[in-house]
Amino acid sequence: MIRWRKGTVVKIRREWPGAVELDVIIDEEGEARALAYPALVGRPRPGDAVLLNTTALAMGLGTGGYAMVVAVPDRFPPDPSGPGHLVKARYTPLQATVLGADEQDSAHHAILRDAESIDGMPVVVADLHSALPAIIAGLHLDRPGARVVYVMPDGGALPAWFSRTIATLREAGALAATVTVGQAFGGDLEAVTLHTGLLAARLVLGAEVAVVAQGPGNLGTGTRWGFSGVSAGEAVNAAAVLDGRPVASLRVSEADARERHRGISHHSLTAYGRVALARAQVAVPDLPGAFGDRVRTEAEPLGERHELVTVPVDGLEEAIRDSPVRVSTMGRGLDQDLAGFLAVAAAGRHAADLLGRRLDPVES
Known part of the structure; x- marks a missing residue:
């Protein structure tokens, strides 16, 4: 289950809030990149002996390919x-105690x-973490300066510190704060559930x-069911029950090598078509050409449960290119999978449009 190794820190490569990237020499294996979270393990220095988990490194995982200190x-x-008596990553060797906002x-x-209501606040829901900067770019294009809070559940990385995207967006002023919920930790605020995380975003952080x-x-x-993105459907339910306006972004791709993710990904069709029991507004990007026709056709069944909203994509590419974060998903950048980023940015644009209207809660 865990590949344990000993190593020695050679140098500090770089750091961002909550994380330090290192070069280490792994005993009998050679040099590798490693990542440490100082709040959990302390701050390693060159020459320090370190105990490492090299499981993800050995597996060659894209986002997790570090030796973890x-x-x-x-x-x-x-x-x-x-x-603070909230314990996260509970009953693991690195369980951590944090102060929960709730x-x-x-x-x-x-x-x-x-508290029971987020007062009609738009809640943009996405499958992948890589959607975050494009959503914010689309939102800020039409609503500059809107206060955005990222609520991070525990389907992917547990430490928010792992994300350089969060750190860069915060530094640029594009993201106001992060709330980590469930077993996730390391946000500006901690919460027990997605529900209290959304309430904290609205009532404490002023999102x-x-x-x-x-x-x-x-x-x-x-x-069909075995993917962590099913949480997108659960997020729709949480936002709706708290009197918010769930805005469902679609995961689409023209370039994914896996057919199940071409057009509208089966992740979106399952999360919104089967898991989400409350009504959301699904942002359908008005993409050009045959691929745009395919996306609109594949979105139609979601209209049985949700409201489909066609969103223009003019200006969104430029806004994404101007983002402080260089977007990438599954190793593909903006030029390799433009439609995918336009689709999630369209959800941000629709949230901006909602801010200009009277925000009545969505009926569930």
């Missing part, structure tokens, strides 16, 4: 202090204790729009 055994980080010791507990998408590292098995 499990401990710096000769120098432990300080003991945690202060309030727990009794939190200054926000009184606000969240009896005008929330984006819900799993962290990096989507997991799929090639089966």
